[in-house]
Amino acid sequence: MLVPGVEIPHLCAQCHDYPCVPSCPVNALSVSNETGAILVDKEKCISCGKCIDACPGNIPFLHPSDNKAVICDLCGGDPECVKVCQEAKFNALLAVRGGRENINRKLFAQTPEELTEDVAVNLYGEKAEELL
Amino acid sequence: MPRGYAGKFLEVDLSSEKIKDTTFDEEILRSYVGGRGLAAKVLWDRLGEKWQTVDPLGPENLFLALTGPLTAIYPGARICISGKSPQCNGIIGSTTSGEFPSELKCAGYDGVIVTGKARSPIYILVTDDGAEISDAKHVWGKESLETIRILTKEVREILEKKHPGVGKWKEPAFIYCGPAGEKMVRTAAVMQKVSHGAGYGGYGAVMGSKNLKALVAKGRKPLPDVASPGAVKILWREVDKQLSQRDRTWPSAWGTGYGGYDVGAKSSSEPVRNWQEEWHDEKSFGGPKFDFRYWVKRYWSDFNCSASCMKLAVIRTGPYKGTITDNPDYELQAYLGPNLGIFDPGKCIYLSALIDYLGFSGINGPNTLAFAAELYQRGILTKDDIGFELNWGDVESFEALARKIVRREGIGDILAEGTYRAALKISEMKRVDVTRYAVHVKGVEIGAHGTRSGQDFRPAGYACSVQCGDHTSGVYDAYEDMRMVFLDSAVICSFVDQELLWDFYRAVTGWNTTQEEWNRTLGHRIIHIQRAALLFGGPDLVWDPAIHDDNPPRYYEPLPSGPYKGKTTDRKTVDEMKKQYYESIGWDERGIPKSEVLKKLGLDDVDRALDKLRK
Numbered sequence: 233m234l235v236p237g238v239e240i241p242h243l244c245a246q247c248h249d250y251p252c253v254p255s256c257p258v259n260a261l262s263v264s265n266e267t268g269a270i271l272v273d274k275e276k277c278i279s280c281g282k283c284i285d286a287c288p289g290n291i292p293f294l295h296p297s298d299n300k301a302v303i304c305d306l307c308g309g310d311p312e313c314v315k316v317c318q319e320a321k322f323n324a325l326l327a328v329r330g331g332r333e334n335i336n337r338k339l340f341a342q343t344p345e346e347l348t349e350d351v352a353v354n355l356y357g358e359k360a361e362e363l364l
Numbered sequence: 365m366p367r368g369y370a371g372k373f374l375e376v377d378l379s380s381e382k383i384k385d386t387t388f389d390e391e392i393l394r395s396y397v398g399g400r401g402l403a404a405k406v407l408w409d410r411l412g413e414k415w416q417t418v419d420p421l422g423p424e425n426l427f428l429a430l431t432g433p434l435t436a437i438y439p440g441a442r443i444c445i446s447g448k449s450p451q452c453n454g455i456i457g458s459t460t461s462g463e464f465p466s467e468l469k470c471a472g473y474d475g476v477i478v479t480g481k482a483r484s485p486i487y488i489l490v491t492d493d494g495a496e497i498s499d500a501k502h503v504w505g506k507e508s509l510e511t512i513r514i515l516t517k518e519v520r521e522i523l524e525k526k527h528p529g530v531g532k533w534k535e536p537a538f539i540y541c542g543p544a545g546e547k548m549v550r551t552a553a554v555m556q557k558v559s560h561g562a563g564y565g566g567y568g569a570v571m572g573s574k575n576l577k578a579l580v581a582k583g584r585k586p587l588p589d590v591a592s593p594g595a596v597k598i599l600w601r602e603v604d605k606q607l608s609q610r611d612r613t614w615p616s617a618w619g620t621g622y623g624g625y626d627v628g629a630k631s632s633s634e635p636v637r638n639w640q641e642e643w644h645d646e647k648s649f650g651g652p653k654f655d656f657r658y659w660v661k662r663y664w665s666d667f668n669c670s671a672s673c674m675k676l677a678v679i680r681t682g683p684y685k686g687t688i689t690d691n692p693d694y695e696l697q698a699y700l701g702p703n704l705g706i707f708d709p710g711k712c713i714y715l716s717a718l719i720d721y722l723g724f725s726g727i728n729g730p731n732t733l734a735f736a737a738e739l740y741q742r743g744i745l746t747k748d749d750i751g752f753e754l755n756w757g758d759v760e761s762f763e764a765l766a767r768k769i770v771r772r773e774g775i776g777d778i779l780a781e782g783t784y785r786a787a788l789k790i791s792e793m794k795r796v797d798v799t800r801y802a803v804h805v806k807g808v809e810i811g812a813h814g815t816r817s818g819q820d821f822r823p824a825g826y827a828c829s830v831q832c833g834d835h836t837s838g839v840y841d842a843y844e845d846m847r848m849v850f851l852d853s854a855v856i857c858s859f860v861d862q863e864l865l866w867d868f869y870r871a872v873t874g875w876n877t878t879q880e881e882w883n884r885t886l887g888h889r890i891i892h893i894q895r896a897a898l899l900f901g902g903p904d905l906v907w908d909p910a911i912h913d914d915n916p917p918r919y920y921e922p923l924p925s926g927p928y929k930g931k932t933t934d935r936k937t938v939d940e941m942k943k944q945y946y947e948s949i950g951w952d953e954r955g956i957p958k959s960e961v962l963k964k965l966g967l968d969d970v971d972r973a974l975d976k977l978r979k
Contacts, residue, residue, distance in 0.1 A: 234516055234535050235513075236509065237558070237661065237688060242532065280529075281530065284530075284532075290532050291531075293530055293531025293532065294529070294530040294531055296492070299530075319605070319608060322670070355660045356678055356686075358686070359678075359686040359688065362509075363509060363513060364513075
């Protein structure tokens with residue numbers, strides 16, 4: 233929440249061209265055939281942070297405990313975060329299934345600053361400018 | 365260190381700029397838990413002997429921000445703010461919700477204890493790497509939105525610089541004081557997010573007195589280990605299910621604001637024009653009038669909670685354009701609505717946002733505004749005294765007065781001392797007793813729930829409470845009341861279902877504490893310490909239970925309107941309830957905790973200190 237009231241989930245959107253994958257100098261990233269999610273091979277990861285820079289939304293991060301890259305793996309296809317959100321009937325998170333070629337996923341790979349700006353303008357109008 | 369705790373407390377002496385880690389023995393933690401309980405213990409141990417001489421706004425007072433073992437683990441995380449209260453001169457545990465407590469625990473600290481006074485404005489930054497004191501001159505005087513904007517940006521940059529290349533940092537969390545706190549206004553709150561205040565107690569003023577603008581926390585470590593992770597996982601899921609599967613009425617869908625109709629129109633106990641009335645026929649002022657027009661987000665919660673009692677209210681057009689606030693919740697709807705003679709939801713939102721931006725407590729601050737307006741209505745305060753007319757319902761005047769209080773300008777300087785202290789001063793100034801218009805208990809302005817109709821709060825609920833005017837801690841009996849003491853000590857929210865609370869507590873901490881033990885023994889210790897501090901009071905005001913364990917005079921005037929017209933608080937009932945409560949909690953007929961009771965509870969030091977008052 234960079235602006236009061238604007239909470240932004242900041243998660244991997246599975247871009248069609250996966251810019252993070254070729255950015256990895258040690259081939260630690262791969263794409264799951266079943267789910268289309270990025271899989272991180274922690275053994276190979278050298279914590280260089282290149283995938284973070286390559287991602288249009290700077291979505292990956294290095295986990296504080298082992299310093300290895302973290303990218304959403306969709307929990308194997310049935311994401312837990314979506315389950316609790318649906319269970320609580322907030323419906324803020326949604327797993328987009330199937331039809332991968334027809335969805336412009338890359339548009340959703342944005343930095344938290346960009347996402348915040350858009351939502352803040354939606355909620356607050358002109359006032360958002362002052363808050364950013 | 366027991367489970368559920370991060371393991372250490374941060375202690376900062378601002379005078380010498382020394383920072384160190386402190387721990388407490390397991391026995392103390394098991395007994396006092398955290399939050400309000402531990403704060404009472406720490407305050408009494410350190411200041412008890414000289415309590416009466418400690419100036420709450422002086423460097424010798426402590427500022428405590430403490431979590432508890434359930435904080436951030438049980439849904440509904442809060443942090444408890446305490447110290448010697450500049451309102452009642454006793455100890456009040458005042459809680460506020462937000463992400464600060466979870467960030468603090470993730471950074472490895474269970475709480476922060478601040479002593480001394482900084483030479484110039486500072487803020488304390490707490491991260492995984494420890495704590496540091498940073499300059500805050502650039503945010504001193506800034507209102508909340510601006511403070512949040514500047515500090516969020518600044519701290520993220522500091523963190524990114526310190527740990528480059530690890531990815532984007534989620535924003536840090538703060539507790540801070542607004543301009544009201546900086547000017548040591550006694551009704552100032554400790555703020556969190558944009559509109560969440562720890563209001564009762566006036567601890568914003570304590571922050572201001574220490575030149576402490578904010579505490580900022582960002583932790584990247586995991587939450588503390590729990591004793592039985594498997595059990596906690598199952599229990600958490602159950603509690604969350606209860607929260608998320610509530611029948612989407614109150615407070616999930618509607619916030620506490622819908623209570624306005626229950627309390628205002630149905631049970632007739634909502635303050636109207638400084639409590640001169642407690643009924644209005646503005647149907648459901650607290651309901652759809654806010655919801656349909658102004659809420660842009662209906663489900664909003666703090667970390668780890670699906671209660672979603674927060675609502676995001678925004679005014680997009682008109683004279684109040686650009687106002688952003690939460691809800692407002694019932695208390696603020698009442699205190700910045702009917703109690704100021706305002707029955708327009710847009711105006712109410714505008715004023716409640718303003719009160720938050722300035723860092724007032726949303727109950728205590730507006731109570732003083734309404735008190736001033738009644739004095740104006742009665743001709744005791746005049747246009748010359750105030751500087752402008754102060755008519756009921758006049759938003760611009762109330763805004764001007766609030767700003768005057770924050771600047772401590774003219775009458776504002778007197779009103780900045782809170783309703784009761786201002787009443788004493790104005791009585792002296794005008795040679796007429798105005799304390800009968802002051803709605804407070806022991807210096808703490810009362811929450812928006814009256815006692816006169818008999819449909820809402822109990823007649824002696826506020827009078828005997830060690831938290832004074834706090835509407836969340838009204839007394840009923842010496843057993844049931846301990847529930848709130850526990851929630852304030854484990855520091856969780858009272859809106860979260862509590863059927864599994866004790867199982868949860870044992871699974872987190874690994875202790876065998878039972879509800880019975882808490883309600884009969886442990887909770888009582890905290891109440892007695894708070895009571896002792898309150899009885900000593902000082903240095904400016906001292907309370908006599910025979911006089912001050914009572915409702916404000918207004919609560920004995922008959923209700924002039926509404927379905928309960930003519931009803932009032934029965935003094936005989938109050939006296940009876942008071943007597944019963946004294947007996948059940950173990951206080952003598954003068955309201956002083958009995959020696960044998962204290963000795964049995966192992967509070968020998970409190971007992972010895974109270975000997976002075978027993979003579």
